[in-house]
Amino acid sequence: MNSKLGPFNFDTAAGILVEWGGAQRLGTSLSEWFVQRKLLIVTDRFLHQSGLLDPAKASLQSAGFEITVFDDVVADPPEDVMTACTTMAKDAGSDIVMGFGGGSSMDVAKLAAVMISSDQALADMYGIGKVTGARVPLVQVPTTAGTGSEVTNITILTTGATTKMGIVARQLYADRVLLDAQLTIGLPPLQTAATGIDAMVHAIEAFTGRLRKNPLSDLLAKEALRLMAANLITACDDGQNRQAREAMLLGATLAGQAFSNSPVGAVHALAYPLGGHFHLPHGLTNALMLGPVLRHNMGVAGPLYAELTDVVLRASSASVEARATAFVEFMEDLMNCSGAPRRLRDCNVPEDSLPRLAEDAMLQTRLLMNNPVEVTQADALAMYRQEF
Structure with missing residues (x-):
């Protein structure tokens, strides 16, 4: 590496909690971090039905969170999944979003947190730095050890039969990340x-x-x-x-x-x-x-x-x-x-x-x-x- 240090920029999620079993205490953690209580959880159908989400939901409900679960995320999520998630969130009045799952769920959660409070068209967001406005609070809980999506500012969506496009924006960085490796125990x-x-x-x-x-x-x-x-x-x-x-x-x-x-x-x-x-x-x-x-x-x-x-x-x-x-x-x-x-x-x-x-x-x-x-x-x- 060149010995002369040039200018550079470094950004990441605002806060990271590393705690074995931390998903079972999410209600306490989120109550300390945020005042919002209408929580949208973004996940996939298999994970939701597996019961892996249940302890986190129970903890959140005990802490007074009103939960809406969007579980239609699929691998390589297409634009219509993104639109459906945003519609559900707006109908429920969600004011805080949590991605719970793999990279696809966390990618959709990022953009949902933006689109809930924005009238900007999805088509206008593709590219680097094209997202305008703020978003609602965003929490990420990965259940796989791979994508790193919990701490990135990128969402990838499928835009055609075989094509994908990316949205890169500072607004996509999470406010809080929970790393609970206990959630990864069931991975084959x-x-x-x-x-x-x-x-x-x-x-x-x-x-x-x-x-x-x-x-x-x-x-x-x-x-x-x-x-x-x-x-x-x-x-x-x-x-x-x-x-x-x-x-x-x-x-x-x-x-x-x-x-x-x-x-x-x-x-x-x-x-x-x-x-x-x-x-x-x-x-x-x-x-x-x-x-x-x-x-x-x-x-x-x-x-x-x-x-x-x-x-x-x-x-x-x-x-x-x-x-x-x-x-x-x-x-x-x-x-x-x-x-x-x-x-x-x-x-x-x-x-x-x-x-x-x-x-x-x-x-x-x-x-x-x-x-x-x-x-x-x-x-x-x-x-x-x-x-x-």
Whole structure:
């Protein structure tokens, strides 16, 4: 890193509470933080019906909160889900919003908190800094250790059959975040692996970003990677392990803080078309494309990979080139051990779709511009073919 410290900006959620079992005391916590009492909870149907939300609801109701639950969130939420959520919230007079679940639920909650009190059209919000006005209070409670959405200022919505668009705005940062790793105990191994790898990709891409990498994002990315590299396989193999679950959840949040300030790059740019066309989980698509992108970036990002090797392997005595290579190999070995599918063909992605995927990846200009190395359409196609 350049020894001269240039100007940089760093933003994150206003407050974070880390507490095992904290969801069972949410009523007390929210009563201390906010005066509003008409609470909209944004979640998904499976999580709601599973009973995982019940202790939190009971605590909130005991504390005097009037609860409305929107549980129609789906993966890669489309615009009509966002509209339905906002309509329900307005009809109920909701004056505070809580996202409870994975990244999709928390993304919808962010925007609902804005749209409840705003007449701005959804179509006018897409892009960076386009949201106008304030929002109602926003609380986030993640139930997976991966997206980091609880501490980011980004909402991603599906806008067409295979396309997604992002809304990036300061208003989307939460007022409060609860990290209760007990909520992640029920995650099955494959979901644990996919979400954990997603978070590790956030850390790696934040650390190697071309445009807004800074000392604070670097520190967070390194610690996030250290925590997750040491605990991912344990969390997959022993889902009841409290220490591993707590480390993964904290690591995912730290990675979220890092990439919210130093954005992700080509791994995500190549992952999004896979999710759009084939509805594959976001963490899995990141895992599939990480190896090829790391190798593509090696010529420029190698010294940074070497630094990350020192975090996960303690191999600082080797040369920069050897350490950088060791990091790529370490990440690929970790993904192999996680049990996640490792080839596009294993995920029913047909070979004749690869040119279209490469074409669509080029539309992710917001992400590609932050990658340390230029990615052309031919490069993208070559990387898809590597993983086929």
